[in-house]
Amino acid sequence: MSTKRLKYGEAIRAALFHAMEADPAVFVMGLGVDDHRAIFGSVKGLVERFGPERVFDTPISEAAMTGVAVGAALNGMKPIHVHIRSDFLYLAMDQLFNIAAKWRYMFGGSMKVPLVVRAVIGRSWGQGAQHSQSLQSFFMHVPGFKVVMPTTPADAQGLLLAAVNEPNPVFILEHRLLYDIVGDVPDPPTEAPLGKAYVRRSGKDLTIVANSYMVVEALKAAEFLESQGIDAEIVDPVSLVPLDRETIVSSVRKTGRLIVVDTSWTACGVSAEIAAIAAERAFDRLKVPVRRLGMQPTTCPVSKPLENAFYPSARTIAMEAFSMLGRAFPDINVPVLSSTFKGPF
Amino acid sequence: MLRIRLAEQRITEVYPTDKIQSPIHLSVGQEAIAAGVCAALLKTDHVHGTYRGHAFYLAKGGDMNRMFAELYGKDAGCARGKGGSMHLVDPEAGLMSCSAIVASTIPVATGDAFASSRQGRKRVVVSVFGDGAIDEGVFFESVNFAVLKKLPILYVLENNGYAIHSKIPERRKQVELWRAAEGLGLPGEKFDGNDVGAVYSVMAKAVAWVRKGGGPRLLEFTAYRWHEHVGPGIDFHEGYRRPNEQALAQKNDPLRLAKADLAKRCKVGPEHFEQWEAEARDEVDEAVEFAERSPFPTAERLHQDVFAERS
Numbered sequence: 227m228s229t230k231r232l233k234y235g236e237a238i239r240a241a242l243f244h245a246m247e248a249d250p251a252v253f254v255m256g257l258g259v260d261d262h263r264a265i266f267g268s269v270k271g272l273v274e275r276f277g278p279e280r281v282f283d284t285p286i287s288e289a290a291m292t293g294v295a296v297g298a299a300l301n302g303m304k305p306i307h308v309h310i311r312s313d314f315l316y317l318a319m320d321q322l323f324n325i326a327a328k329w330r331y332m333f334g335g336s337m338k339v340p341l342v343v344r345a346v347i348g349r350s351w352g353q354g355a356q357h358s359q360s361l362q363s364f365f366m367h368v369p370g371f372k373v374v375m376p377t378t379p380a381d382a383q384g385l386l387l388a389a390v391n392e393p394n395p396v397f398i399l400e401h402r403l404l405y406d407i408v409g410d411v412p413d414p415p416t417e418a419p420l421g422k423a424y425v426r427r428s429g430k431d432l433t434i435v436a437n438s439y440m441v442v443e444a445l446k447a448a449e450f451l452e453s454q455g456i457d458a459e460i461v462d463p464v465s466l467v468p469l470d471r472e473t474i475v476s477s478v479r480k481t482g483r484l485i486v487v488d489t490s491w492t493a494c495g496v497s498a499e500i501a502a503i504a505a506e507r508a509f510d511r512l513k514v515p516v517r518r519l520g521m522q523p524t525t526c527p528v529s530k531p532l533e534n535a536f537y538p539s540a541r542t543i544a545m546e547a548f549s550m551l552g553r554a555f556p557d558i559n560v561p562v563l564s565s566t567f568k569g570p571f
Numbered sequence: 572m573l574r575i576r577l578a579e580q581r582i583t584e585v586y587p588t589d590k591i592q593s594p595i596h597l598s599v600g601q602e603a604i605a606a607g608v609c610a611a612l613l614k615t616d617h618v619h620g621t622y623r624g625h626a627f628y629l630a631k632g633g634d635m636n637r638m639f640a641e642l643y644g645k646d647a648g649c650a651r652g653k654g655g656s657m658h659l660v661d662p663e664a665g666l667m668s669c670s671a672i673v674a675s676t677i678p679v680a681t682g683d684a685f686a687s688s689r690q691g692r693k694r695v696v697v698s699v700f701g702d703g704a705i706d707e708g709v710f711f712e713s714v715n716f717a718v719l720k721k722l723p724i725l726y727v728l729e730n731n732g733y734a735i736h737s738k739i740p741e742r743r744k745q746v747e748l749w750r751a752a753e754g755l756g757l758p759g760e761k762f763d764g765n766d767v768g769a770v771y772s773v774m775a776k777a778v779a780w781v782r783k784g785g786g787p788r789l790l791e792f793t794a795y796r797w798h799e800h801v802g803p804g805i806d807f808h809e810g811y812r813r814p815n816e817q818a819l820a821q822k823n824d825p826l827r828l829a830k831a832d833l834a835k836r837c838k839v840g841p842e843h844f845e846q847w848e849a850e851a852r853d854e855v856d857e858a859v860e861f862a863e864r865s866p867f868p869t870a871e872r873l874h875q876d877v878f879a880e881r882s
Contacts, residue, residue: 298683
């Protein structure tokens with residue numbers, strides 16, 4: 227299979243072109259999807275190619291427009307509803323949880339809702355309280371949604387195509403700090419399977435389960451750990467619903483140690499779920515208690531030193547690994563946050 | 572109307588036996604709206620309703636047997652026993668949804684109309700909701716989008732005067748509900764929803780207008796809800812209603828008015844009414860019997876239909 231080097235946003239764009247060429251039922255809607263900024267380039271050129279009937283801006287009505295997407299989906303149309311920040315999804319909670327998630331089941335399987343929701347998670351450059359939230363655990367909690375957090379450009383492209391072909395509501399939570407990551411993606415764009423986790427790095431001393439942008443930080447932490455004689459394995463679930471429990475469990479059973487790093491808060495979150503899976507299915511192999519890292523249990527602050535303290539980073543992941551192994555943290559040449567993101571948004 | 576009235580009366584009789592374990596919201600007294608609205612629609616037109624859904628389900632052509640089976644929680648129900656009274660559905664008949672969250676099907680109906688428009692169908696979509704629903708933000712958001720895109724949708728407001736027990740003037744300064752979205756460009760009108768002939772003729776005109784691409788409209792129909800908000804009881808004695816309301820409700824009984832109208836204008840004799848009533852009773856009897864003898868869903872049904880399988 228031939229490949230192309232693309233940025234994360236470019237890979238999404240290539241997938242959208244591919245999906246819209248292949249199926250006239252696919253359309254893209256959301257605030258700013260037809261403007262010149264083009265959702266960080268991810269929808270660039272779409273309206274020129276496919277026209278305003280299939281690529282259109284919406285009123286600032288997240289709730290109703292979510293219902294509109296559901297109503298269109300019932301008729302075999304395939305909406306891709308884009309939100310430039312996932313925080314805005316709170317406005318659509320009723321339509322998402324009471325309508326989209328329930329529709330098929332509460333009507334006895336008589337209808338399908340092939341809805342795709344793309345939402346971008348913000349971090350750093352002072353995104354603050356309402357431009358920084360990661361909503362994956364909400365959507366994992368309520369049955370009826372599939373949920374993915376693509377990490378690499380190949381994930382972003384492949385899972386978007388999978389989502390478009392899925393006859394159910396799918397959330398794609400993208401991360402703003404991943405938009406500048408470059409990677410090899412299949413050319414032509416190829417669907418990636420839902421429900422498959424990836425081992426991003428093999429190791430024997432401990433397992434770090436990290437998702438989305440936290441994989442970038444975990445990989446950087448792992449490089450540092452390697453220099454200190456610690457061999458970390460990194461597992462990226464990518465797909466949270468369905469969740470590839472086997473890959474996670476087999477890694478934890480191999481290393482006997484688990485740190486879970488999520489882009490969101492820890493309480494009732496992805497890290498809690500994965501820790502519970504480890505307790506249920508690998509308890510007999512755990513050498514030490516499971517550790518969890520996520521956003522601090524506060525609202526996201528803007529001030530840089532506070533923001534740095536709020537989020538997990540390569541440094542805090544490495545510190546946790548040392549602590550878990552009972553070793554003193556060397557505090558020399560420790561990586562800092564990988565991202566050089568300079569905003570503004 | 573007669574079928575709806577007799578079906579719901581039967582529901583109130585069965586309810587104390589606990590065979591129907593689902594909150595019921597009855598439309599007794601409001602039947603003319605469902606009957607008149609749906610009579611003006613084609614089978615291929617779509618209706619999205621509310622938890623007070625029995626009337627629209629039956630009027631749109633939903634199967635009586637499957638409705639009773641649904642109320643009983645049986646596998647043969649229109650939602651396989653998973654929806655109950657508040658989530659009646661029959662896509663074949665064009666009854667697309669009923670939801671227990673106030674106003675929540677208004678956006679979906681709007682999206683359904685969007686699809687009709689984009690797919691070049693001649694389908695008209697009707698979004699049905701109560702007077703409480705226009706307190707919700709999604710009503711205005713949806714209407715704005717429908718007007719903007721000139722969608723083939725009719726917003727039908729069943730105004731029975733109460734959001735549960737809350738009166739309209741307690742919730743709004745501007746109480747002319749038909750005018751609620753004028754500022755968004757949605758023309759509205761108000762009619763007597765007790766007169767089935769009037770409901771039908773208003774609807775027929777509105778449907779023709781929408782079908783030829785005239786864009787959305789709001790039709791407000793007034794009505795009396797005879798029963799309590801939820802449950803089988805009559806609650807005029809509970810004191811939250813206006814003192815003369817029971818008398819007005821009886822005076823404006825849509826079924827009585829329709830019979831009188833038919834007798835006067837069409838010379839329909841009492842023997843016809845008796846025959847229609849006997850037929851409707853037979854249909855209800857059969858539906859109850861069908862529901863009683865149908866099996867409950869088996870345990871493995873619990874996990875089915877969380878997701879659709881990819882074909």
